[in-house]
Amino acid sequence: MIVEKVLYTAKGRTTGSWKDIFMKHSLLRLVFVTLLAAQAAPNAAWAQVQVAPPIPGVIGKVQSFTGSSLDVQTPSGVVHIDVKQPLITYKKVPSDLSHVTSASYVGVASTEQADGKEVAKEIIIFPAELRGTAEGSVLTDPPGATTHSRMTNGSVSRPAVSHSRMTNGTVQKGSGTTLVVQYQDGSKTISVPANVPVTQVASEQVTFADGDVVYAATEKLPDGTLATDKILLIAAAASPNTKQ
Numbered sequence: 001m002i003v004e005k006v007l008y009t010a011k012g013r014t015t016g017s018w019k020d021i022f023m024k025h026s027l028l029r030l031v032f033v034t035l036l037a038a039q040a041a042p043n044a045a046w047a048q049v050q051v052a053p054p055i056p057g058v059i060g061k062v063q064s065f066t067g068s069s070l071d072v073q074t075p076s077g078v079v080h081i082d083v084k085q086p087l088i089t090y091k092k093v094p095s096d097l098s099h100v101t102s103a104s105y106v107g108v109a110s111t112e113q114a115d116g117k118e119v120a121k122e123i124i125i126f127p128a129e130l131r132g133t134a135e136g137s138v139l140t141d142p143p144g145a146t147t148h149s150r151m152t153n154g155s156v157s158r159p160a161v162s163h164s165r166m167t168n169g170t171v172q173k174g175s176g177t178t179l180v181v182q183y184q185d186g187s188k189t190i191s192v193p194a195n196v197p198v199t200q201v202a203s204e205q206v207t208f209a210d211g212d213v214v215y216a217a218t219e220k221l222p223d224g225t226l227a228t229d230k231i232l233l234i235a236a237a238a239s240p241n242t243k244q
Contacts, residue, residue, distance in 0.1 A: 054184070055132040058226070059215045059234070065208040070216060070228065081216055084229040088129075088203055091233040095125060095200035097192070100179070105131040106156050108181055110190050112148035120179070120192045121149075125200045130217065130230065135183050154183030201232060211237030 058081060060074035070081045100106060105126045110118040126133055137152030156179045177192045208214065213235040216228040 053132050054135040055130065055217050056219065057134060057215055057217045058228075060213070062208050062210055062212045062214055062237075064210065070208075070214075070231065072214065072216065079226065081218060082221075082225055082227040083231075084227050086229065088230050089206035089208075089233070090127070090130070090201050090231070091204045091206055092124065092199040093202045093204070095198045097123070097196070097198055099125055099198070099200060100156075104156065105133075105153075106179075106181070107134070107151070107153050108156070108179065108190050110150050110152075110188075112150065118150060118188065118190050120190050120196045123179075123192070123196060123198045125198065127201055127203065130201060130232070133215070133217065137181075137183060137186075137188055150188075152181050152183065152188050154181045154187070156181040206231070206233050208233065209237050213237075 058072050058074065058079050060072040060079065063071040063073045063078055065071070066083070067085075067087075068083050070083055072079045072081065100123060105128075107124040107126065108120050109122045110120050112118045134151075134153045136154070137150060140149045140151050141147050177194065179190045179192055181188050181190065208231070212233055215232045215234055217230040217232075218226045218228050221227055
């Protein structure tokens with residue numbers, strides 16, 4: 001069964017109940033700033049920043065994985081994805097702000113402060129081949145929540161002023177401790193604390209297990225099926241002795 005309503009971005013829109021996954025898995029709220037509507041800044045000062053085309057994808061828990069197929073459990077149902085070879089697998093590795101450059105595409109998890117500014121809680125740096133992953137910006141807290149957490153993907157620049165928010169995109173360095181993340185319909189300014197955690201998505205050998213939370217970059221084939229040759233491990237399945 002192919003359920004296409006899950007995190008399949010097209011023309012800047014993301015459909016399906018992907019927020020449910022963020023609500024139930026705190027790590028995702030910091031990691032995937034990752035999967036939302038597309039946007040791009042009109043500011044001429046950022047003309048040199050190239051906004052990446054959105055990459056469609058599916059996020060959820062692995063139900064089964066073979067060398068030729070991946071079944072992902074999502075809030076909308078099970079999505080079957082054909083696996084193409086050679087398959088490239090990814091996971092997060094420790095990094096730091098020095099690796100956030102003007103050529104970077106990043107994801108930034110942020111929380112809105114009382115004054116309306118957003119402060120980064122984590123920054124994820126994506127490799128060039130995943131540029132455009134889940135481009136856009138979205139609130140990840142449920143309605144009525146007292147906090148205002150956001151995930152945003154896009155092209156990032158660093159201005160001289162300070163604001164904050166959760167954002168993914170291409171990064172451009174500037175002065176101060178702020179990043180402006182640009183996506184296809186706009187941008188977000190994010191205040192970056194000195195001790196903010198930074199991770200980098202790196203190509204690593206990964207053995208997927210049932211229950212792992214993954215993101216698969218997908219393409220739709222002429223017959224309507226989804227296929228992938230790039231899968232990112234977001235969070236490994238909890239062991240029986242580990243509380244989720």
